[in-house]
Amino acid sequence: MDEMQLLRDFAGPARLPAHDELAGTRADFVAGTTTRPRRHRRALRGGITAAGLAAAAAAVVVLTPAAPPAPPAETDPVRILYRAAAAARALPDVEPRPDQFVYTRTLLADGRENEFWVSADGTHDGLQVLFGHETEVAGCRDGKRVQKESRGRTATSRCEPRPAAHPDLPTDADAMLAYLHRSTYGEGDTLQDLGNEVVDLAGGYLRPAARAALYEAVAKVPGLVVRADAKDATGRPVLGITWNGTTEHGIGNQDEFLFDPVTFVYRGSGTTGAVLGHGIVDAVRQRP
Known part of the structure; x- marks a missing residue:
């Protein structure tokens, strides 16, 4: 077909x-x-x-390393204090003039703030604001302190200047420990008294070498204890250091020296509170 x-x-x-x-x-x-x-x-x-976008996203996921885990908190009190000493030595070395003031602002656990203007050489009139109440702190001049009281009255007492800036403190750990044990202001020589002396010095102005020596001197005290999960009054994580001592009444030492867990800078104490501000100023009521 x-x-x-x-x-x-x-x-x-x-x-x-x-x-x-x-x-x-x-x-x-x-x-x-x-x-x-x-x-x-x-x-x-x-x-x-x-x-391309999918490939880029995949590349980001592959190439970006996972964040390293946070290092564990230091728990050796001696190592903490020596690292704090190293941090102190790195601070600027400034010597206040005799007519200046050391300013400190602290926060207590109950939320109250305190402020202090303390004479650098101890002879000028300072000021403290405790729990909202202002009090002038008379300087010690010519061996006498003339303190103003209520209703215009004054009270005169013998005294020795207590400078806020200590120009002649030891810069060696052993010499600093001997200085602390002498209990400069006559409180005694128990561990509690030693703690009070350390708090007093650490809360004031210390030149870097003296502050480092203070921390290294404390490192020589037996029975140091670390609280690695401590927080200061602001809620900041801190390392708290104290020691197993007892007072004459059998009460354990409850104070702590507080350090930043990363920088190891001093953050205050358990009794005086967290340090919010600290510096050298020219006049009372001035803030750095």
Whole structure:
């Protein structure tokens, strides 16, 4: 059978299309060839962008190292005190003028703040604000202190200047420990008295070498105890150091010397509170 004849019989006689018919068909063809690739290219570009972003995100995840775990808190009291001494030695060495004041602001656990302006050489009148009440602290001049009291009265007493800045403190640990044991102000020689003396010195202004010697002297005290999970009155994490001592009444020493767990800077004590501000100023009521 002739297949071509069958096609002719089915389709009828063939003819060439007219010119206007070809023009319309040609326009449809051109439109199809120009629009479809454009859509394809847009889709392709979008696909590449999405893939690139996914690859970038994957690269970030792969290349960014996980944060290292926080180092455990130091728990050796001697190491803490020696690191605190090293931090103290790195502080600027500034010697206050005799007519200046050491300013300190502290916060107690109950939320109350105290402020102190203490004469650098102990001879100028200072000021303390305790629990919201202001009291002038008379300096010691010519062996006498003339303290103002209520209703305009005054009280005169013999005295020795107690400078807030100690220019002649030892800068060696052993010499500093001997100085502490002499109990300069006559409190006694128990561990509690020693603690009081350390708190008094640490809360004042010490030049870097003397402050370092103070911490290293405390490191020689037996029975030191560390509280690595301590917090100061502001809620800041601190390292608390105290020792297993008893007072004459059999009460254990409850004071703590507080240090920053990262920088090992002194942050205050359990009794005097957290140190919020500290510095040298030229006048009472001035703040650094």
